[in-house]
Amino acid sequence: MSKFLLENVSDGLFKLKTYWKKPPRGYYLSYKEFLNLSLGFGISSFLSVMIGMATFDVI
Numbered sequence: 001m002s003k004f005l006l007e008n009v010s011d012g013l014f015k016l017k018t019y020w021k022k023p024p025r026g027y028y029l030s031y032k033e034f035l036n037l038s039l040g041f042g043i044s045s046f047l048s049v050m051i052g053m054a055t056f057d058v059i
Helices: 002-018 031-058
Strands: none
Touching: none
């Protein structure tokens, strides 16, 4: 069981390092760009919820 887990973790880290700056074959975004986009949309979503809560409290 631990050998299987170790192989999966090492394979995942290898793929992360390999495709951090260049996208995998058949994709258009590298992992770094995907992470930045995910964080950017997540922050905007969080801010919209906070603004919505603030305006709801005022009314």
